[in-house]
Amino acid sequence: MNLLDTLLRCVGALVAFLTLPLVIGQTEHKVMAHMQGRLGPMYAGGFHGWAQLVADGVKFVQKEEIVPADADRRIFRLAPAVSLLPYLIVLLAIPIGPNGFVGQALDAGLFFVLAVMGVGVIGKLMAGWASANKFSLLGGLRTAAQLMSYELPMVLAAASVAMAAGTVSLTGIVAAFHWWWIPWQAVGAFVFFTAGLAELQRPPFDMPIADSEIIFGAYTEYSGLRFAFFLLSEYAGILVVSALTAVLFLGGWHGPLPDSLGWLWTLLKTFALAFVVIWLRVTYPRLREDQLMRFAWTGLVPLALAQLALTGIVKVAIS
């Protein structure tokens, strides 16, 4: 692998990081609007408001950036970057297609992805604490508690699929995929996707940013570009979680088309899952804090353990 190749892959991941979340965001605008009997943005860019998010970005850039007087300025400014960067790094390791169509194929790819995604919490905790605002602090603490609780079932579900494939390399897992894995790992997929949704703090798991009680959680004091970074990290998170679910549980690039079009399948599955994320957001109301915790510990963790046991049994039976 020469330098040019590496550079090209990095640029590719960066471009994907900068465009795909915007596509998801625009889809969210439109899908949510139509699910609520509205039209959504219609003006920016002319055709059905396709450039709405670009316009939003321009608006965010122009806005004044306000740092509260009592805030811890440096941490306050650093927090959005800390919460955004992990997703960019994760994107490097997700395989899109066969034959090395991946930013950087890692030996312990699955582990890497989960580990780096876990770092994003720190950014949110920093934002919540440094804002010098009790609502922000509450939001930050809720975020941390929620992310810690949901990390466990997520890792367990991922462990199940790693066990099935016999490798923790993401490309290896996709390569080992067979269609009958879908019913076999269905529970694991459900747990992983749901826990991922909770990690993103998307509705119905958006207690940390519950706007009706703690304004906007850890992001309350943010404005302008830094607020946009938090929003972007949310959409990038949707992309990453959907892509991971597609790669781990839905067979990534496997599909009826030939392998050369495998990347299309991965993207298709990713966007289908992103649509489900939006769909769930529109449909369900927010879970209360205690319900949220109970769902993680008494719902998802036992399910993930059961899936792990099932995977083990089947694995032993067929080997």
Next chain:
Amino acid sequence: MITSLLASAGPLTPAARSFLSPTGVEIVFLLVGIAVLGSAVIAVTTKQLVHAALWLVVALGGLAVEFLLLTAEFVAWVQVLIYLGSVVVLVLFGLMLTKAPIGRSPDADSGNRWVALAVALAAAGTLVTLVVDAFRTSWIDLGGGGGSAAMTGQSLFRHWVLPFEALSVLLLAALVGAIVLSRTKDERPPKPRPGKLRTGKPVGLSSVPASTTPPQES
């Protein structure tokens, strides 16, 4: 056994490698090491509690990079997952729940700072002299990728299964212990029945809430 291990280890001959012509890996290792040391020093000396925890993040993340440079890939990711993703978050959580203020807290360091400094310097001096004297000529041969997930998994589940299982029991015990410790006893006063309230004390007297927490020690 030891001799065979030593024999299989890197060459012990002096002057095989010079300290004056470092390899690229060594340079990176040194730079990251300096960053780790610096952030660790700030972490134990700063008076801003949350900053200390965040500098700890930098130090531990740097250590993960060092693990990577030592070809222990799997350990490095475990370091990121457990330390950065969980331990530091727990520490931050703890700091925030114990009301860490924004800005300096004057009582972060205790009075025996100078004693501590002396002890630490003595320890550092002794250890560094000892280590440098003992391993001045040792050379790590960083080939072969001994730290990949497959290799680590094999060694872990082929040779270290029993400790692994014992550790899982320990973790379970820690989990149970943490839950037991952090549970509050349900000592809420029983709800007064509306009938009794009407015939009971006048309303003005009952407005003082009964405290369930013991008075704070001064």
Next chain:
Amino acid sequence: MNIPGSGLAKGLAVTLRTMTKKTVTAQYPDVQPELPPRSRGVIALLEENCTVCMLCARECPDWCIYIDSHKETLPAADPNARARTRNVLDRFAIDFSLCMYCGICIEVCPFDALFWSPEFEYAETDILELTHERDKLREWMWTVPAPPALDPAAEEPKEIAMARKAADKLATAAAAAAAAGGDA
């Protein structure tokens, strides 16, 4: 039989079905809305009908109608008669930044000088400009639509009923007279 999770699935189905349906959003600035009859947009003044009786200004709950007038003495048409005085309107203004569109002024106007117009696009960047003076209020008069037709089964308006009654009486009287004449 209640399958667990069926409620959740039902919720998903509802949102999905809504998505496939046509939306009800009106694209307002591009497409003008179809306002229902008697829409309350702005109050128009038919100056010619106003007698400066001040009823509207007095009844207005938030005092947003300003009326100034002076008395004018008309020379008597007949040398024996007294000279008449008459109120002349100097200023009639409605402050639409205060108006709450209750329509009481229109109801109380005894001479049909005030009307509802459905025009609603008169936003201004300066709040002072929301005080519409009499010439502007007069201009709104052109936008007042004809009153909507009554329901087919509705009672006749009082004026028409009275006029018809009078006409009927005349007609019967004429018929009776004609009949009497025929007899004679």
Next chain:
Amino acid sequence: MHLVYPAVLAALLFSIGVYGVLARRNTVLVLMSVELMLNAVNLNLVAFDAWLRDALHAGQALTLFTITVAAAEIGLGLAIVLLVFRTRGTADIDRLTALGDPSEDAEDAEADTVLKGQAVA
């Protein structure tokens, strides 16, 4: 790579941890310093594992175990700290002397003030 680099780095890191444990008053900060010491040990283990080219990978396996134990330790430790904070209203180690001898306590307090005086001077 020279073995000295990781070994010296680990030694220095350990000493920093020692300083932190001894000099800090806030319990959570002490726990953090303990983490630094544990990490120094981990670095040593990994470095020597790479040096010895151990077929069993004892160093890396032990590192994983240490990390696990550290996670358990920090969980329990923070639970204790929070409990103490809830009942006493402070997370200051120097003040948690409820089990100490009262007379010793007084002496300690005196020594503390003397030390503080020195530090100020």
